Amino acid sequence: MKREISRPPKVALCRVCKGSGRVPGDEEGETHTCLQCEGSGRVTVSCEMILDIRPYKPEPKKHR
Secondary structure (H helix, E strand, O other): OEEEEEEEEEEEEOOOOOOOOEEEOOOOOOEEEOOOOOOOOEEEEEEEEEEEOOOOOOOOOOOO
């Protein structure tokens, strides 16, 4: 049995910049705009999965 699951998009905190919109640069104290969230500190997260559910059928034990 195959089943498709999808979750609607939701707004979440950016994990790269931890919501600040800025990431550390090469020099001490220097920061750059986060490329993941483009400086907003937030991202849109969605999920689509296909589940393939099958019954478990163990192999018969072989006798020696």
